[in-house]
Amino acid sequence: MTVRILRHEYLPSLHRQKTEKLPQTRLRDEINLTLETVLKEDIKPLDSTKKQFLICMNSLHGNLKTNPFKLEMKESPIYCGDIPPWKPLDPTIPSYLVPLKVGKMEGRQLEAGYAVFPMPKEKTELSVKVYNLELRSEDRLHLCPRKTVLSVYKVFSWAIQKLNRHYTSMTFETSGTGRHSAMMDLDLKLEFRDDVPHLLLVLPEGQLVEIIPAIAVTKRGPFYITRPFENDINPNSDMRWRINYSMNEEAIMRAIATGDKLQRLNAAKLLAYICRKEWQLRYITSYHIKTVLLHESDFEIDSTPRWQRFSMDDCLKTLIRRLQDYVRRKDLPHFFDEDINLFEHIPNRAFTFMRNALDRLLREDEELARVVQRTRLPKIVY
Numbered sequence: 084m085t086v087r088i089l090r091h092e093y094l095p096s097l098h099r100q101k102t103e104k105l106p107q108t109r110l111r112d113e114i115n116l117t118l119e120t121v122l123k124e125d126i127k128p129l130d131s132t133k134k135q136f137l138i139c140m141n142s143l144h145g146n147l148k149t150n151p152f153k154l155e156m157k158e159s160p161i162y163c164g165d166i167p168p169w170k171p172l173d174p175t176i177p178s179y180l181v182p183l184k185v186g187k188m189e190g191r192q193l194e195a196g197y198a199v200f201p202m203p204k205e206k207t208e209l210s211v212k213v214y215n216l217e218l219r220s221e222d223r224l225h226l227c228p229r230k231t232v233l234s235v236y237k238v239f240s241w242a243i244q245k246l247n248r249h250y251t252s253m254t255f256e257t258s259g260t261g262r263h264s265a266m267m268d269l270d271l272k273l274e275f276r277d278d279v280p281h282l283l284l285v286l287p288e289g290q291l292v293e294i295i296p297a298i299a300v301t302k303r304g305p306f307y308i309t310r311p312f313e314n315d316i317n318p319n320s321d322m323r324w325r326i327n328y329s330m331n332e333e334a335i336m337r338a339i340a341t342g343d344k345l346q347r348l349n350a351a352k353l354l355a356y357i358c359r360k361e362w363q364l365r366y367i368t369s370y371h372i373k374t375v376l377l378h379e380s381d382f383e384i385d386s387t388p389r390w391q392r393f394s395m396d397d398c399l400k401t402l403i404r405r406l407q408d409y410v411r412r413k414d415l416p417h418f419f420d421e422d423i424n425l426f427e428h429i430p431n432r433a434f435t436f437m438r439n440a441l442d443r444l445l446r447e448d449e450e451l452a453r454v455v456q457r458t459r460l461p462k463i464v465y
Contacts, residue, residue, distance in 0.1 A: 128177035146242035155184035195422035228309035314428035350398035360458035363440035
């Protein structure tokens with residue numbers, strides 16, 4: 084499988100210095116007021132949940148490596164970010180990729196964003212040694228993402244049971260001291276939503292974390308995962324794996340956030356909020372806006388600290404202008420793989436409504452201010 088070399092490694096660190104106070108306008112007032120609402124409603128996984136998950140994974144690591152199924156966990160879990168390319172089960176539940184070691188298999192790319200992994204022939208020494216689990220698709224020739232989730236569930240269940248037995252024996256031996264290990268409360272759940280399996284790790288304090296099996300193409304990504312996209316061609320496919328660049332996207336998003344003190348990121352959140360509230364823009368998802376932000380912040384064209392001179396309304400209009408360009412072309416290329424069109428699933432008729440709505444937003448500041456205000460105020464029901 085051919086892998087593109089990622090050129091997006093970092094963004095320059097920008098240090099913002101305010102030398103004067105910006106004059107207040109109606110648009111800036113409405114943006115500031117609405118942004119307060121957006122940030123209050125912006126629900127994301129707690130850092131304490133992520134920290135607790137990594138502690139639990141460190142405790143499970145030894146058992147996962149020595150599991151009797153011979154399905155190896157290759158690397159540490161990788162956070163999928165606050166805005167993944169799929170619809171999250173719950174905004175408060177973080178998702179982590181768990182890279183698997185899959186032997187000498189080589190993937191074969193289908194259309195952009197999808198790949199299959201042919202399995203070695205059955206009843207061979209390699210298949211017995213590496214895959215001591217039922218991982219084959221219905222045609223018996225490919226690695227099945229659905230069965231991989233079920234197999235990872237078996238591996239984690241075995242590791243948790245072994246860990247719990249260890250801590251049970253420790254508690255029994257030290258019962259006189261009253262010591263108790265919270266690791267005994269670690270649990271695992273397998274849920275099916277729209278016939279798609281989801282593996283959820285229940286942490287000692289009751290928090291949930293979604294575990295997504297992944298296959299690493301290179302150490303720096305991309306990964307092919309079992310989780311369907313939000314608008315998938317076939318979410319219940321028996322052999323399709325979906326491409327994912329979470330590790331690379333998160334590195335750039337961190338650089339963007341630290342480069343301008345969250346100004347562009349907040350403008351992107353505000354634009355995503357507007358798209359959710361305006362029916363003409365309902366097809367635009369948060370991941371679309373995230374991709375627009377990544378394109379606009381590409382470090383090759385961001386060599387000057389131009390974002391430092393921009394106010395929040397300038398940032399918002401710049402993102403709307405870039406989104407407008409992609410809507411006119413009916414093509415939003417993925418930041419890392421331009422062959423993937425993230426607008427491919429949107430019906431042609433919807434582009435007319437989206438184009439007209441975006442044109443109105445950029446026509447004059449007063450119209451943009453009215454729309455920003457309308458998204459903030461509750462609807463009046465007669």
